[in-house]
Amino acid sequence: xxxxxxxxxxxxxxxxxxxxxxxxxxxxxxxxxxxxxxxxxxxxxxxxxxxxxxxxxxxxxxxxxxxxxxxxxxxxxxxxxxxxxxxxxxxxxxxxxxxxxxxxxxxxxxxxxxxxxxxxxxxxxxxxxxxxxxxxxxxxxxxxxxxxxxxxxxxxxxxxxxxxxxxxxxxxxxxxxxxxxxxxxxxxxxxxxxxxxxxxxxxxxxxxxxxxxxxxxxxxxxxxxxxxxxxxxxxxxxxxxxxxxxxxxxxxxxxxxxxxxxxxxxxxxxxxxxxxxxxxxxxxxxxxxxxxxxxxxxxxxxxxxxxxxxxxxxxxxxxxxxxxxxxxxxxxxxxxxxxxxxxxxxxxxxxxxxxxxxxxxxxxxxxxxxxxxxxxxxxxxxxxxxxxxxxxxxxxxxxxxxxxxxxxxxxxxxxxxxxxxxxxxxxxxxxxxxxxxxxxxxxxxxxxxxxxxxxxxxxxxxxxxxxxxxxxxxxxxxxxxxxxxxxxx
Numbered sequence: 001x002x003x004x005x006x007x008x009x010x011x012x013x014x015x016x017x018x019x020x021x022x023x024x025x026x027x028x029x030x031x032x033x034x035x036x037x038x039x040x041x042x043x044x045x046x047x048x049x050x051x052x053x054x055x056x057x058x059x060x061x062x063x064x065x066x067x068x069x070x071x072x073x074x075x076x077x078x079x080x081x082x083x084x085x086x087x088x089x090x091x092x093x094x095x096x097x098x099x100x101x102x103x104x105x106x107x108x109x110x111x112x113x114x115x116x117x118x119x120x121x122x123x124x125x126x127x128x129x130x131x132x133x134x135x136x137x138x139x140x141x142x143x144x145x146x147x148x149x150x151x152x153x154x155x156x157x158x159x160x161x162x163x164x165x166x167x168x169x170x171x172x173x174x175x176x177x178x179x180x181x182x183x184x185x186x187x188x189x190x191x192x193x194x195x196x197x198x199x200x201x202x203x204x205x206x207x208x209x210x211x212x213x214x215x216x217x218x219x220x221x222x223x224x225x226x227x228x229x230x231x232x233x234x235x236x237x238x239x240x241x242x243x244x245x246x247x248x249x250x251x252x253x254x255x256x257x258x259x260x261x262x263x264x265x266x267x268x269x270x271x272x273x274x275x276x277x278x279x280x281x282x283x284x285x286x287x288x289x290x291x292x293x294x295x296x297x298x299x300x301x302x303x304x305x306x307x308x309x310x311x312x313x314x315x316x317x318x319x320x321x322x323x324x325x326x327x328x329x330x331x332x333x334x335x336x337x338x339x340x341x342x343x344x345x346x347x348x349x350x351x352x353x354x355x356x357x358x359x360x361x362x363x364x365x366x367x368x369x370x371x372x373x374x375x376x377x378x379x380x381x382x383x384x385x386x387x388x389x390x391x392x393x394x395x396x397x398x399x400x401x402x403x404x405x406x407x408x409x410x411x412x413x414x415x416x417x418x419x420x421x422x423x424x425x426x427x428x429x430x431x432x433x434x435x436x437x438x439x440x441x442x443x444x445x446x447x448x449x450x451x452x453x454x455x456x457x458x459x460x461x462x463x464x465x466x467x468x469x470x471x472x473x474x475x476x477x478x479x480x481x482x483x484x485x486x487x488x489x
Contacts (some may be wrong), residue, residue, distance in 0.1 A: 007058035013144045033158035038365045052338040066111035093348045131369040144341040149286045153186025160275045173198035178285035192456045221255025228268030240270020251277045254392045257373030260399035276303045284337045284347035294362040306367040311339045316356040317487035358409035384421045407465040413483040422456045429462045
């Protein structure tokens with residue numbers, strides 16, 4: 001009986017790279033970074049996904065002890081999957097799985113496809129989750145992963161209309177979090193300079209942005225908004241007149257996907273173009289979704305982010321049954337990574353709400369889109385008296401009121417056997433106290449109209465709510481609190 005050949009790391013990386021046609025910067029006149037892959041027909045894209053998926057199952061079985069055990073427990077063989085229609089046969093991966101695995105087999109667990117010894121010898125970098133609610137989870141990535149990372153970011157940057165000559169400024173700290181590193185390597189692949197501003201305070205960042213003729217600022221929406229506002233209010237800098245910033249790239253929060261927030265950010269930077277990008281540390285730590293220049297040009301509506309379908313499979317499932325949903329229906333996002341050498345996650349429950357769309361884009365790219373971008377994580381939503389509340393909808397209401405400041409906090413609590421929900425907001429300092437009651441009433445009315453639920457509105461003193469000012473990707477303000485003993489009831 002012939003011995004079955006192990007599907008090696010080299011086999012996997014060679015296959016992944018075979019579908020990356022443009023490995024260097026294209027001509028500046030080119031509309032696409034990698035035209036062949038970005039304009040494939042939907043049928044061709046499906047063939048790419050299915051080819052990689054079949055290979056991925058062999059790769060995981062032969063190189064990841066954790067997935068090998070899962071497959072054995074399910075009685076699953078790689079040959080059992082013939083196409084995307086067989087995805088439901090495959091196990092779903094959740095963050096709790098990997099958290100427990102790293103507790104049982106510290107420090108890295110055994111779900112990676114590279115051993116700790118291999119990674120120590122020829123690895124690239126370690127990333128981790130924030131660990132704000134549990135022990136941080138570690139993820140080991142390789143030089144192959146870095147190259148694909150750079151490719152994905154450069155492709156996103158190119159779709160924004162950015163070209164050689166762009167000077168980037170990263171506002172976030174360069175910790176063990178993917179966003180800023182991906183941004184840097186993507187800019188390098190474009191042969192564009194980038195300034196690492198993570199260790200600076202706001203005043204010094206603004207100084208560098210002015211003095212070095214920065215044209216593109218990269219960061220988290222909350223902080224980019226804050227930086228644009230304090231430039232004028234605290235330092236007398238008008239971003240429109242005193243800087244050369246024309247583009248803003250943001251990630252890690254809905255920001256650009258909320259029309260009122262998008263408008264505030266663009267106005268704070270004198271009309272600069274705001275672009276969206278999203279990924280996920282565990283399952284797709286680079287440009288999983290990203291807007292294009294044509295989408296950015298449409299003012300007053302949420303983004304429609306292209307999905308990197310050549311590098312991943314994106315499923316939108318019912319949040320309770322996990323059954324597949326058709327395009328146009330909102331569900332939770334499950335992602336299969338089709339590119340990583342270190343840890344290509346299989347059907348990972350990313351958990352963000354998304355609407356999948358195959359509507360053609362004016363840019364000519366054939367990738368499907370997240371219609372409205374990401375709408376917030378399912379575990380950040382509140383269910384109050386039978387109504388699901390998504391923070392993005394609350395953000396749209398709050399930032400739609402010019403008399404309110406940017407921050408808010410939504411708190412669910414119980415009084416007796418009744419659940420209540422309170423929205424805490426801050427009137428701008430210029431709003432007199434005597435005008436607060438009328439403003440409070442208007443906000444409460446708009447919340448009821450948008451959510452279909454009565455919400456108590458509490459007006460707070462300026463600068464009293466938690467803020468996100470450092471620019472760290474992992475230092476988000478806590479905007480949702482559930483104080484009930486049995487949340488979700």
